[in-house]
Amino acid sequence: MVFFQNLINALQWGSFYALIALGYSMVYSILMLFNFAHGDIFMVGAYIGFGVATALVALTAMGNFALPGWLVLALTILISMFLTSFVGMFVERVGYRPLRDAPRASAAITGLMIGIILETGNLILLGAQRISFPSLIETSTYQLGGVVVTNKKIMIVLVSIALSFALHQFIRRTRWGMAMRAMAFDYAVVPLMGVPLNRIAALTFAIGSGLAAVAGILFGVAYPVLDPYMGILVGWKAFVAAILGGRGSVVGATLAGFLLGFIEMFVPMVFPSTFRDLIAYSIILLILVFRPHGFFGEPYSARLRL
Amino acid sequence: MTLLQIEKMTHYFGGLRAVYNYGLSIEPGQIRGLIGPNGSGKTTIFNLITGIYQPTEGQILLEGKQLNGRSPHDIASMGIGRTFQNMLLWRHMTVLEHVKMARYSKLTYGLVGAFFGTSRRHREEAESEQVAFKLLKMMRVDQYADQIVLNLPYGAQRRVEMARALAMEPRILFLDEPTAGMNPDELVQMMDIIRKVHGELGLAIFLIEHRMRVVMELCERIQTLVFGEVIAEGIPEEIQNNPKVIDAYLGKETVE
Numbered sequence: 001m002v003f004f005q006n007l008i009n010a011l012q013w014g015s016f017y018a019l020i021a022l023g024y025s026m027v028y029s030i031l032m033l034f035n036f037a038h039g040d041i042f043m044v045g046a047y048i049g050f051g052v053a054t055a056l057v058a059l060t061a062m063g064n065f066a067l068p069g070w071l072v073l074a075l076t077i078l079i080s081m082f083l084t085s086f087v088g089m090f091v092e093r094v095g096y097r098p099l100r101d102a103p104r105a106s107a108a109i110t111g112l113m114i115g116i117i118l119e120t121g122n123l124i125l126l127g128a129q130r131i132s133f134p135s136l137i138e139t140s141t142y143q144l145g146g147v148v149v150t151n152k153k154i155m156i157v158l159v160s161i162a163l164s165f166a167l168h169q170f171i172r173r174t175r176w177g178m179a180m181r182a183m184a185f186d187y188a189v190v191p192l193m194g195v196p197l198n199r200i201a202a203l204t205f206a207i208g209s210g211l212a213a214v215a216g217i218l219f220g221v222a223y224p225v226l227d228p229y230m231g232i233l234v235g236w237k238a239f240v241a242a243i244l245g246g247r248g249s250v251v252g253a254t255l256a257g258f259l260l261g262f263i264e265m266f267v268p269m270v271f272p273s274t275f276r277d278l279i280a281y282s283i284i285l286l287i288l289v290f291r292p293h294g295f296f297g298e299p300y301s302a303r304l305r306l
Numbered sequence: 307m308t309l310l311q312i313e314k315m316t317h318y319f320g321g322l323r324a325v326y327n328y329g330l331s332i333e334p335g336q337i338r339g340l341i342g343p344n345g346s347g348k349t350t351i352f353n354l355i356t357g358i359y360q361p362t363e364g365q366i367l368l369e370g371k372q373l374n375g376r377s378p379h380d381i382a383s384m385g386i387g388r389t390f391q392n393m394l395l396w397r398h399m400t401v402l403e404h405v406k407m408a409r410y411s412k413l414t415y416g417l418v419g420a421f422f423g424t425s426r427r428h429r430e431e432a433e434s435e436q437v438a439f440k441l442l443k444m445m446r447v448d449q450y451a452d453q454i455v456l457n458l459p460y461g462a463q464r465r466v467e468m469a470r471a472l473a474m475e476p477r478i479l480f481l482d483e484p485t486a487g488m489n490p491d492e493l494v495q496m497m498d499i500i501r502k503v504h505g506e507l508g509l510a511i512f513l514i515e516h517r518m519r520v521v522m523e524l525c526e527r528i529q530t531l532v533f534g535e536v537i538a539e540g541i542p543e544e545i546q547n548n549p550k551v552i553d554a555y556l557g558k559e560t561v562e
Contacts, residue, residue, distance in 0.1 A: 017560070049555045084501050122556075138316075166421065170421060173423075173431070174420040174427065174431070175406075175407075175409070175413050175434075176417065176420050177420075177421070178403060178406060178407050178410075179407065179410055181396070181403075182396050182399065182407050184396075185396040185397060185398075185399075186394065188358075188394065189390070189394045189396075191377065191378040191379040191382065192356055192358075192378050192379075192388060192472060193379075193382060193407060193408040193410065193470065193471075194379050194381050194382040194383035194408065194410055194411035194412075195379055195407070195410045195411070196377070196379045197379065203417075242427060270531060297452070298398055
């Protein structure tokens with residue numbers, strides 16, 4: 001029983017990691033940089049979600065009509081994805097594009113700085129107190145042979161799997177996705193085949209940030225407390241999942257996100273829970289020793305040059 | 307109208323004069339050659355025309371439209387397809403994906419279509435695949451369509467690169483040493499294919515080549531470049547017998 005209960009919780013945490021890891025992995029694959037601000041974009045997404053949800057609730061109250069809770073949540077997710085994607089594109093335009101040919105360390109440092117700017121910016125704007133995410137849908141609890149499942153958990157898992165499937169299809173089957181995969185090999189030839197690099201780079205950031213926003217809102221639905229530093233730890237863990245999944249692999253990042261959730265949930269079943277992170281990340285370190293490119297990553301090879 | 311017109315193009319890398327006072331005019335359907343010793347600036351000229359470098363001076367016109375200052379992807383989709391001296395392929399993508407990728411600028415469906423799989427997206431991608439297959443057949447690599455390009459024989463990889471360049475439906479094709487590193491069989495096959503591309507698509511071709519036999523047989527007119535300057539231009543026979551060209555290649559004062 002405890003096993004299945006943990007499984008449900010692991011799936012929920014895995015969903016957050018997976019959604020955030022996708023953004024890390026795509027940006028890494030296409031632009032050869034780790035967007036270390038990505039965890040904070042998750043945080044910004046959660047706050048934007050909070051703003052949008054509050055506004056929608058106020059709007060329905062003002063207009064004196066009632067929308068079903070799930071519809072408000074769906075609208076919140078869509079609008080916040082859209083808005084947060086602009087945050088991502090802004091970060092790319094201002095922070096990373098000027099550094100595209102600079103040493104990778106500069107880009108990494110820029111990412112860390114942007115993260116700090118987003119955190120402290122939030123602190124200045126909204127203050128240090130925690131904000132609680134409006135509860136949009138009623139929690140209904142189901143008992144399945146002693147295992148407690150809530151509608152929220154089911155929704156979180158389904159939404160994240162659906163989104164990573166959609167992203168996978170997008171990358172496999174559309175011209176934009178194909179351009180992203182080609183850019184993983186070089187920036188030199190891709191434009192000479194008529195593909196606008198900057199647009200694809202911006203799109204990559206937009207998609208990654210949109211997914212992070214979804215993760216932020218779902219996080220707010222599950223744990224309705226937001227604070228400016230909520231993105232740091234979750235972000236780092238999702239980063240680990242992205243590495244574990246393999247550069248640029250949607251399937252890899254998703255699976256690794258869930259695996260991370262599982263390890264984190266199951267370690268405390270056997271060991272004291274204070275050992276959770278120590279043991280979880282030792283296991284991952286061990287996996288990386290044997291598979292340094294992650295589950296689905298191709299061995300690193302130098303980029304094509306003219 | 308002249309297809310590609312270049313006037314007084316000069317380019318410096320820092321203090322180094324890489325190209326000096328270069329001029330060219332190509333009519334539709336012509337095959338033109340550019341030869342010269344290593345480091346004479348041939349590939350630099352390709353890079354200047356395709357927008358990788360901006361020329362320090364001079365102007366470049368494609369069908370009367372100025373190319374200077376445009377971005378490489380713009381220039382490519384305006385009608386210049388090219389291949390590369392050291393064959394730049396996306397190693398882990400399939401042959402078909404290479405060719406479909408180059409059709410990016412020919413497709414018009416937007417992001418909404420991409421995410422929601424509209425019928426327009428499906429139609430355009432299907433048409434694009436048909437065009438791609440036609441080109442792969444023409445290049446005799448259609449049997450490899452679903453293979454990763456890394457696993458193909460060398461000559462076939464070269465032809466994939468050419469199919470990719472043609473997929474953009476260019477007005478002119480730039481080939482940078484298309485026969486480099488080929489064995490005699492592959493060489494004959496490549497020359498056949500260049501003739502076929504020229505004949506069937508009526509495409510203008512601008513060719514950099516080291517092998518005299520290839521340039522002499524294929525090109526209508528040839529330029530010889532030495533230290534970034536054209537020292538001789540003419541039909542193949544004139545070039546072959548031009549003492550300056552012989553000097554540049556066999557060395558009298560200039561040592562390669």
